Amino acid sequence: MQFKSLLLLAASNLIPSATAAKITTQSDADTLPDTITDGIEISSTYTGDLILPTVTTVVGNITYSGPDLINFSAPVLSVVVGTFNFTGDFKSLSTPAITQITEALIVATSDSSFDCAPFQTLQRDGVVSGEFTCTV
Numbered sequence: 001m002q003f004k005s006l007l008l009l010a011a012s013n014l015i016p017s018a019t020a021a022k023i024t025t026q027s028d029a030d031t032l033p034d035t036i037t038d039g040i041e042i043s044s045t046y047t048g049d050l051i052l053p054t055v056t057t058v059v060g061n062i063t064y065s066g067p068d069l070i071n072f073s074a075p076v077l078s079v080v081v082g083t084f085n086f087t088g089d090f091k092s093l094s095t096p097a098i099t100q101i102t103e104a105l106i107v108a109t110s111d112s113s114f115d116c117a118p119f120q121t122l123q124r125d126g127v128v129s130g131e132f133t134c135t136v
């Protein structure tokens with residue numbers, strides 16, 4: 001795991017100007033490969049629920065900032081070589097397979113039913129190497 005991550009980190013440093021995969025619809029997410037090399041940007045206009053069914057590794061940041069994403073699920077996402085930053089009004093984020101986030105983990109939602117506990121557990125278990133915030 002650590003060796004793989006070092007390789008991914010090296011790869012990310014070789015392509016600093018690459019553009020993130022942009023997700024505007026669920027079908028964009030359905031067609032992603034399992035390894036993303038330039039980050040993922042979920043459109044600020046994304047509305048409703050979103051599942052990333054295939055993605056296991058993201059080199060680069062995975063980001064969302066907007067008002068209408070409701071439930072996000074990345075069932076097989078394991079490694080983020082970068083920052084995971086979701087800011088919005090979502091109800092739930094499910095990332096049950098995550099083992100490593102090499103930079104920051106930022107979760108901020110205005111939905112008061114959101115549960116930060118799983119993310120606090122990730123932080124406590126040393127999954128997050130950078131800044132951690134979960135604010136509801």
Ligand SMILES: *[C@@H]1O[C@H](CO)[C@@H](O)[C@H](O)[C@H]1NC(C)=O
Nearest residue numbers: 047048049070071072091092
């Ligand atoms: C989001 O998840 C909640 C809780 O599981 C569920 O009630 C709701 O139907 C889901 N989707 C949307 C769009 O609210």
Ligand SMILES: *[C@@H]1O[C@H](CO)[C@@H](O)[C@H](O)[C@H]1NC(C)=O
Nearest residue numbers: 016039060061082083103104
């Ligand atoms: C990823 O996010 C960090 C902030 O957490 C930022 O410094 C960095 O430039 C971002 N990388 C890319 C490729 O956008």
Ligand SMILES: *[C@@H]1O[C@H](CO)[C@@H](O)[C@H](O)[C@H]1NC(C)=O
Nearest residue numbers: 064065083085086087104106
């Ligand atoms: C996270 O995203 C928010 C909204 O786009 C931005 O204001 C903030 O600077 C980001 N934080 C990090 C550490 O990337």
